[in-house]
Amino acid sequence: xxxxxxxxxxxxxxxxxxxxxxxxxxxxxxxxxxxxxxxxxxxxxxxxxxxxxxxxxxxxxxxxxxxxxxxxxxxxxxxxxxxxxxxxxxxxxxxxxxxxxxxxxxxxxxxxxxxxxxxxxxxxxxxxxxxxxxxxxxxx
Amino acid sequence: xxxxxxxxxxxxxxxxxxxxxxxxxxxxxxxxxxxxxxxxxxxxxxxxxxxxxxxxxxxxxxxxxxxxxxxxxxxxxxxxxxxxxxxxxxxxxxxxxxxxxxxxxxxxxxxxxxxxxxxxxxxxxxxxxxxxxxxxxxxx
Amino acid sequence: xxxxxxxxxxxxxxxxxxxxxxxxxxxxxxxxxxxxxxxxxxxxxxxxxxxxxxxxxxxxxxxxxxxxxxxxxxxxxxxxxxxxxxxxxxxxxxxxxxxxxxxxxxxxxxxxxxxxxxxxxxxxxxxxxxxxxxxxxxxx
Amino acid sequence: xxxxxxxxxxxxxxxxxxxxxxxxxxxxxxxxxxxxxxxxxxxxxxxxxxxxxxxxxxxxxxxxxxxxxxxxxxxxxxxxxxxxxxxxxxxxxxxxxxxxxxxxxxxxxxxxxxxxxxxxxxxxxxxxxxxxxxxxxxxx
Numbered sequence: 001x002x003x004x005x006x007x008x009x010x011x012x013x014x015x016x017x018x019x020x021x022x023x024x025x026x027x028x029x030x031x032x033x034x035x036x037x038x039x040x041x042x043x044x045x046x047x048x049x050x051x052x053x054x055x056x057x058x059x060x061x062x063x064x065x066x067x068x069x070x071x072x073x074x075x076x077x078x079x080x081x082x083x084x085x086x087x088x089x090x091x092x093x094x095x096x097x098x099x100x101x102x103x104x105x106x107x108x109x110x111x112x113x114x115x116x117x118x119x120x121x122x123x124x125x126x127x128x129x130x131x132x133x134x135x136x137x138x139x140x
Numbered sequence: 141x142x143x144x145x146x147x148x149x150x151x152x153x154x155x156x157x158x159x160x161x162x163x164x165x166x167x168x169x170x171x172x173x174x175x176x177x178x179x180x181x182x183x184x185x186x187x188x189x190x191x192x193x194x195x196x197x198x199x200x201x202x203x204x205x206x207x208x209x210x211x212x213x214x215x216x217x218x219x220x221x222x223x224x225x226x227x228x229x230x231x232x233x234x235x236x237x238x239x240x241x242x243x244x245x246x247x248x249x250x251x252x253x254x255x256x257x258x259x260x261x262x263x264x265x266x267x268x269x270x271x272x273x274x275x276x277x278x279x280x
Numbered sequence: 281x282x283x284x285x286x287x288x289x290x291x292x293x294x295x296x297x298x299x300x301x302x303x304x305x306x307x308x309x310x311x312x313x314x315x316x317x318x319x320x321x322x323x324x325x326x327x328x329x330x331x332x333x334x335x336x337x338x339x340x341x342x343x344x345x346x347x348x349x350x351x352x353x354x355x356x357x358x359x360x361x362x363x364x365x366x367x368x369x370x371x372x373x374x375x376x377x378x379x380x381x382x383x384x385x386x387x388x389x390x391x392x393x394x395x396x397x398x399x400x401x402x403x404x405x406x407x408x409x410x411x412x413x414x415x416x417x418x419x420x
Numbered sequence: 421x422x423x424x425x426x427x428x429x430x431x432x433x434x435x436x437x438x439x440x441x442x443x444x445x446x447x448x449x450x451x452x453x454x455x456x457x458x459x460x461x462x463x464x465x466x467x468x469x470x471x472x473x474x475x476x477x478x479x480x481x482x483x484x485x486x487x488x489x490x491x492x493x494x495x496x497x498x499x500x501x502x503x504x505x506x507x508x509x510x511x512x513x514x515x516x517x518x519x520x521x522x523x524x525x526x527x528x529x530x531x532x533x534x535x536x537x538x539x540x541x542x543x544x545x546x547x548x549x550x551x552x553x554x555x556x557x558x559x560x
Contacts, residue, residue, distance in 0.1 A: 045159050
């Protein structure tokens with residue numbers, strides 16, 4: 001279960017000075033086995049033709065899954081690291097926000113696997129991604 | 141073969157007001173079947189613990205492959221769109237730059253597949269990615 | 281919608297003399313946007329240590345998605361071809377059957393994307409896969 | 421380095437009664453950081469239209485990478501398990517053999533990543549795959 005000490009506010013603080021905030025990402029909801037964030041579609045996240053950059057979707061997906069894993073482990077003992085990500089880009093997005101939700105598919109002792117779905121303002125699926133996270137004992 | 145009208149300069153101009161430049165990416169070399177760019181490891185591209193964000197590697201990989209495909213097709217007739225990306229994160233990076241090189245593995249009429257390797261300042265592989273790009277007739 | 285002319289029986293006939301039947305796979309259910317099959321865990325599908333071969337899960341996933349796509353298109357006009365597959369192996373299986381269900385995530389004109397989940401006898405997820413299928417006009 | 425006790429003969433013996441031999445796969449060469457096998461394109465490995473089944477390519481890729489990892493670790497202490505596989509199918513194959521070569525991209529203590537390329541009789545690339553293998557202490 002996600003560590004109850006984590007809140008949307010504390011997670012947004014954690015990422016206040018790096019890529020997440022630099023591209024406008026914000027956590028919006030956290031639950032027992034899921035984590036949500038939104039991301040703007042603007043000059044910070046688009047490719048040269050004004051569409052959402054596929055890589056931006058990956059940043060959202062990888063952030064959600066790896067921060068999700070961080071919330072699941074005992075951080076005094078373990079660190080987490082993204083091992084593999086894959087994503088299918090299904091639709092384009094031109095403006096507004098996109099919304100990502102990561103759901104834990106498999107929470108093993110050594111590996112977590114997350115399903116991440118990203119939808120547009122109309123709720124249509126624009127990207128589906130899967131992230132594999134390794135859970136590593138600290139100091140090992 | 142990559143359209144000779146494209147140069148490192150024109151590609152950097154193309155991306156001057158969007159995600160690529162926002163996170164500091166720069167094209168550095170273009171060849172017959174490859175394209176290279178570098179990306180800084182700083183607050184624009186790191187995760188909360190100061191390491192290169194895996195999603196940043198995906199932005200670099202997806203940029204290289206999809207811009208590479210753009211350079212291969214007759215743009216009056218075709219547009220290109222990233223369909224699927226996958227990436228393994230092999231090592232972390234903390235500072236300096238990382239260097240991406242995309243090489244065309246398969247240049248079909250409808251699909252391109254790119255291999256993208258990202259290395260650190262010491263030339264060690266930190267990420268390997270593969271991007272599938274669809275080539276679509278304009279107006280279809 | 282899946283072409284109603286396809287039935288579990290006709291699909292099992294279609295694959296009667298090739299890899300699917302050779303490894304014991306059988307279609308079990310077909311619906312509006314899904315397709316199911318089962319596969320035995322025995323010498324036909326295991327690796328040297330007696331566990332289900334990860335590649336066997338890929339055969340099941342790729343069969344379900346590509347046959348699913350076949351059922352969706354007008355076969356007089358289109359053929360379908362698997363473009364990219366990915367899979368996470370989550371649990372091992374030693375005996376009995378495993379059960380695969382493919383659900384269409386995205387049914388575009390040129391590309392289909394399928395989510396395929398494989399479960400064991402207890403209903404636990406052992407593999408999750410995603411397949412990208414290209415829909416190609418015949419004779420093009 | 422691959423354990424010198426492994427030979428093409430011993431590896432073919434290891435897989436004599438399971439999926440590998442059932443579909444006709446044979447190891448052909450083993451080297452310091454690579455492993456090769458061939459696979460027939462016939463009723464054991466084709467889909468209903470007589471082409472090589474994409475899943476068969478995955479079986480070849482996953483076999484090569486996971487057996488490769490097995491040859492790298494001290495088997496008294498560690499076991500290896502395929503975690504994630506992905507593959508792009510680039511060309512079809514109708515007859516003869518296809519040839520797979522797995523090359524170790526990353527040989528970490530806990531994770532191995534393999535690049536697997538499959539070519540046809542003319543040496544053309546028909547499939548490219550990447551396999552992530554977890555190295556697990558026995559008894560843990």
